[in-house]
Amino acid sequence: VYRKGLEKPKTWSKHFPKALWTFCMTNESTTSYTPFQLCYTIDTMHPIQLKLSTLHL
16 A cells, blocks of 8 residues: 555555455464454454355355
């Protein structure tokens, strides 16, 4: 987001949701948990996992 914001300052907001999602889904090295898991105390699921699980029903 930072690099994209510097390249095109008026469009940084387009990249923010993807960057936030990546941050929330990435395990922290000190805790071995994602920020999402620490906040909501449940495991995260990627949208692809949700789509695949509904196809198997």
